[in-house]
Amino acid sequence: MLSKKTKYAIKALMVLGRNYGNEPMQIVKIAQEENIPKKFLEQILLEMRNAGILYSKKGAGGGYSLNKAPEDIFLSQVMRLIDGPIALLPCVSLNFYRSCDECIQEHACGIRDTFVEVRNAMLQILNDTSIAHLINKEKELNLNVDEAN
Numbered sequence: 001m002l003s004k005k006t007k008y009a010i011k012a013l014m015v016l017g018r019n020y021g022n023e024p025m026q027i028v029k030i031a032q033e034e035n036i037p038k039k040f041l042e043q044i045l046l047e048m049r050n051a052g053i054l055y056s057k058k059g060a061g062g063g064y065s066l067n068k069a070p071e072d073i074f075l076s077q078v079m080r081l082i083d084g085p086i087a088l089l090p091c092v093s094l095n096f097y098r099s100c101d102e103c104i105q106e107h108a109c110g111i112r113d114t115f116v117e118v119r120n121a122m123l124q125i126l127n128d129t130s131i132a133h134l135i136n137k138e139k140e141l142n143l144n145v146d147e148a149n
Contacts, residue, residue, distance in 0.1 A: 006082040017070035017131040024063035070132035087119045
């Protein structure tokens with residue numbers, strides 16, 4: 001399950017992505033726009049700034065902005081940064097591998113084999129989905145809702 005922290009990180013990146021190329025945005029504005037607790041958002045934005053995804057500017061006219069184009073920030077990157085492993089089992093994780101305590105023969109485990117396939121399918125989608133893609137998808141969905149009304 002996607003953690004609330006990761007969901008908030010993605011929502012904040014979408015706000016900043018829609019603002020890309022403009023002045024930095026203050027935390028308060030991002031928090032209000034996406035209904036994210038300000039203190040929690042501060043921690044998330046700092047973590048993303050430290051990872052090089054965001055840029056921050058202090059003082060008047062300060063705030064946060066994307067350090068990369070929205071097309072260059074992918075969900076897999078954000079999820080790993082905020083929550084760590086994407087894989088559902090530690091024995092199939094690419095970046096956070098750990099053998100399962102109860103496993104006797106990992107190479108002959110049907111569970112592991114199936115979850116490698118799940119990981120690969122999920123990673124394909126997450127590696128191909130950028131913040132720009134999510135922003136465009138949201139616009140498309142809003143147009144469809146407007147047309148239906």
